Every structure is written in C-alpha cells, then in structure tokens.
Amino acid sequence: MTTGHWTSRLSEYLDNELSPPERAAADAHLRTCAACRATLDELRAVTARAHALSDHAPARDLWPAIAAAIGSEMSPLAPRRQRTPRRWSFSLPQLAAAAVLLVTASGAAVWSLAGRGATAVATAPRPSARTSPTTPPLRATSFTAQRPTAEQSYDAAVADLQRVVEAGRGRLDEKTLQIVRKNLATIDTAVAQARRAVEQDPANAYLNTYLARTMRRKIDLLRQVAALTAIES
Amino acid sequence: MQTPIPGAPPLTPSPGSPQIPSDAVEIALAASGDAHAFERLYRAHVARVHSLVRRMLGDEDAEEVTQDVFVRVWQKLGTFRGESAFGTWLHRLAVNVVLARRADLGTRRRRFHDDDAPLELVSARPGSPEAVMDFEQALARLPEGARQVFVLHDVEGYRHEEIAQMLGLATGTSKSQLHRARMALRHHMDR
Numbered sequence: 516m517t518t519g520h521w522t523s524r525l526s527e528y529l530d531n532e533l534s535p536p537e538r539a540a541a542d543a544h545l546r547t548c549a550a551c552r553a554t555l556d557e558l559r560a561v562t563a564r565a566h567a568l569s570d571h572a573p574a575r576d577l578w579p580a581i582a583a584a585i586g587s588e589m590s591p592l593a594p595r596r597q598r599t600p601r602r603w604s605f606s607l608p609q610l611a612a613a614a615v616l617l618v619t620a621s622g623a624a625v626w627s628l629a630g631r632g633a634t635a636v637a638t639a640p641r642p643s644a645r646t647s648p649t650t651p652p653l654r655a656t657s658f659t660a661q662r663p664t665a666e667q668s669y670d671a672a673v674a675d676l677q678r679v680v681e682a683g684r685g686r687l688d689e690k691t692l693q694i695v696r697k698n699l700a701t702i703d704t705a706v707a708q709a710r711r712a713v714e715q716d717p718a719n720a721y722l723n724t725y726l727a728r729t730m731r732r733k734i735d736l737l738r739q740v741a742a743l744t745a746i747e748s
Numbered sequence: 749m750q751t752p753i754p755g756a757p758p759l760t761p762s763p764g765s766p767q768i769p770s771d772a773v774e775i776a777l778a779a780s781g782d783a784h785a786f787e788r789l790y791r792a793h794v795a796r797v798h799s800l801v802r803r804m805l806g807d808e809d810a811e812e813v814t815q816d817v818f819v820r821v822w823q824k825l826g827t828f829r830g831e832s833a834f835g836t837w838l839h840r841l842a843v844n845v846v847l848a849r850r851a852d853l854g855t856r857r858r859r860f861h862d863d864d865a866p867l868e869l870v871s872a873r874p875g876s877p878e879a880v881m882d883f884e885q886a887l888a889r890l891p892e893g894a895r896q897v898f899v900l901h902d903v904e905g906y907r908h909e910e911i912a913q914m915l916g917l918a919t920g921t922s923k924s925q926l927h928r929a930r931m932a933l934r935h936h937m938d939r
C-alpha cells in the first residue's frame with residue numbers, strides 16, 4: 516500500500532467522521548484512485564449488509580425456562596394469603612388475564628356491553644342532550660337508528676364506565692387505584708398512537724386490529740373495575 | 749377510518765408497516781406482574797435479542813444469555829419510563845447483560861488488538877465447501893474485539909463514543925476495530 520492511499524481511513528470517510536480538510540483530501544484522492552473507490556464501495560456494501568441482517572429466534576423455546584426463573588417472583592400483586600379486605604383489593608394480572616379470555620371467547624361481548632351502556636345513558640336524564648345543538652345526540656341514536664361505528668361504541672362505553680368507576684372510587688384501595696390509573700394512562704397512550712397510525716394508514720389491517728384490541732382492553736379493564744366498585748354497594 | 753372488526757384474531761405485523769404502535773399495554777400489564785403479557789413481549793422481541801446476543805457472544809452462550817436478558821427485563825420493567833422506545837431500552841439492557849457476561853468470561857477470550865494488521869478470516873477446513881462462508885459465519889469468526897464493535901456500530905447503530913464507553917476502549921480503538929471488521933467482511937458478501 517502506498518502512503519498516498521486512503522484505505523485505512525475509508526471507514527471514517529464512509530461514516531462522515533473526517534475533518535473537513537481531511538475529507539477534502541480524501542475526495543481529491545478518490546477522484547483519481549480506482550482502487551480506493553472500489554474499497555469504499557465494498558465497505559459501503561458491508562454496512563448495508565449489516566443493516567439488512569435478519570433476526571432468528573433461538574432454536575428452542577426459551578420461555579419455559581424464563582417462566583420458571585421468574586416464577587418465584589411472579590405476580591407481586593397477587594394475593595399471597597387471604598385476608599379479609601376492608602376495601603376491595605384485586606390482582607390486576609388476574610383481571611387482565613380474565614379480560615383477555617373474555618375477548619378471546621367472545622369479541623362481540625364488549626360491543627354488546629357498549630350497547631347496553633349507551634342505552635342506559637340514553638334513558639338517564641340528560642338535559643344537555645336536548646338543549647345543546649352543538650352536542651350531537653350520538654349515543655341516544657347510535658344503537659337504535661343505525662349501526663354504530665366501533666369508535667362511537669367505544670367512546671360511549673368508556674364514558675359510561677368511567678362514570679361508574681368514578682362513583683365507586685372510594686371502595687378501591689389506594690394501591691389498586693394507582694395501578695388502575697397507571698394502566699389506563701398507558702392504554703390511552705396506546706390508543707392514541709394506534710389512532711394516529713390508523714389515520715395515516717387506514718387500510719392497514721394490522722393497525723386496525725391493534726386499535727380494536729387496545730380499545731377493547733381499556734373497556735375490559737374499566738368493566739372489571741366497575742364490577743369491583745359495585746360489589747359492596 | 750375503517751371499522752375494526754371486533755373479535756378478529758391478532759395479526760402479526762406486516763413487514764412493511766413501520767408505524768406499529770409500541771407495546772405500551774403489554775409493558776404496563778407485565779410491569780404489574782402479568783406473566784402472560786410478559787410472555788407476549790418475550791415472543792415479540794426474542795428473535796431480535798437472541799440475534800444480538802449470538803452475534804456478540806457466539807452460539808455457545810447465546811440461549812443462556814438471552815434467557816438472562818429476559819429475566820432481567822422482568823425485574824427491571826418497573827423502571828422503564830417510556831422516555832425511549834421499549835425496543836431501545838430492551839436492547840440497551842441486553843447489551844449490558846452481554847457486557848457483564850463478557851467480563852465474567854474474563855480475558856481468556858478477549859482479543860482487543862489495536863494493530864492495523866489486515867484480518868483474514870479462514871474457514872476451519874480450507875478448501876472444503878464450508879470455505880465459502882456466508883456473511884453471518886464470517887462475522888462469527890471475527891476476533892471478539894472487532895466483532896463486538898462491528899455489531900454494536902453497524903448492526904445495532906451505536907456511536908463510537910458509546911461503544912468506547914461500553915467496552916472500555918479508546919474511541920480511536922473502536923474506530924480501527926470497526927474498520928478491520930469491515931475490511932475482513934467485504935470478502936464475504938453473500939449476496
């Protein structure tokens with residue numbers, strides 16, 4: 516290798532790490548040296564190949580071993596021993612698992628629940644619905660006059676459930692409330708992200724399903740909490 | 749917008765959709781102790797983590813260390829604040845586990861040469877069909893120092909300053925190791 520070649524610095528050239536004078540000198544050399552240009556192309560191909568590497572799952576399923584390893588500390592919130600609660604306390608993991616099962620068993624259940632919630636609201640006294648022209652009577656009509664969109668059902672169900680949860684809030688202990696709040700906030704973020712993504716790519720089946728799933732999860736969580744707050748009333 | 753289909757089975761992300769929302773819900777549930785949610789996170793990310801670990805440490809230790817990574821993730825999930833993407837946080841944690849393991853393995857396997865000697869990768873049995881290595885195999889045969897810098901920089905996208913700090917090297921060493929790795933790998937482009 517002659518001292519004039521830039522071979523040893525071509526990675527830095529490629530990564531844009533040379534100082535401006537160095538880069539100018541390298542550019543000048545590259546214009547006249549086919550060997551260095553060829554090497555630079557090869558290095559560029561290597562970095563492109565590195566970006567395109569595909570990932571492979573391990574040959575055996577590692578989950579059983581991981582589950583065993585975390586088993587001893589699993590479900591820190593699960594009731595370790597039965598105590599008589601003055602306030603209702605529950606294990607969120609158990610709730611979530613139940614909610615997932617529920618959705619798996621019958622995805623339509625949530626939407627029919629949403630329908631019941633909306634009906635209940637429609638029959639409740641709501642003076643603003645009649646007097647305010649800016650508020651569309653969304654929930655009052657959506658389940659009778661026409662088939663509701665999933666979004667409308669969702670918004671209605673969430674609003675109703677949130678009211679129930681709010682009313683029964685005093686019956687939940689602080690730790691439970693904290694978990695519920697944290698999870699609702701997280702789910703809200705996920706729903707907002709999913710909505711944005713769907714707006715940008717409305718035909719994307721995965722995104723639509725993800726959005727529906729995320730929405731259902733919020734409803735499930737709220738339902739469970741609402742059920743808990745109602746237990747002692 | 750399109751009406752989602754209630755009860756539709758979950759679909760796997762199509763490769764062409766970079767807008768896939770984060771795992772926020774699974775993370776929150778897993779952080780609250782839901783092992784099922786954590787299993788879903790594991791399934792979504794295991795290939796990525798395993799590939800990183802395998803490239804950094806080699807086949808021999810990859811499965812065990814990947815397991816360790818996920819046990820650590822379970823333990824530390826409560827400290828994930830959502831400021832970075834979960835994937836970024838997870839990979840950084842994986843790198844930390846790898847580096848800790850690398851320290852455990854000690855110096856017997858460490859070969860950080862800061863010389864500029866060109867690196868030739870030779871097959872175990874020259875002349876045999878395996879002499880034609882694919883890119884991954886060639887990568888696996890790089891000396892540890894060059895390989896780890898290459899994986900962290902060119903595959904994982906870390907900067908030299910970060911790599912130097914993680915591996916305890918001078919930045920210049922990180923750069924020269926990267927260059928040696930690339931120079932060796934350019935002869936093993938498999939496509």
Ligand SMILES: [Zn+2]
Pocket residue numbers: 519520521522544548549550551552
């Ligand atoms: Zn030259």
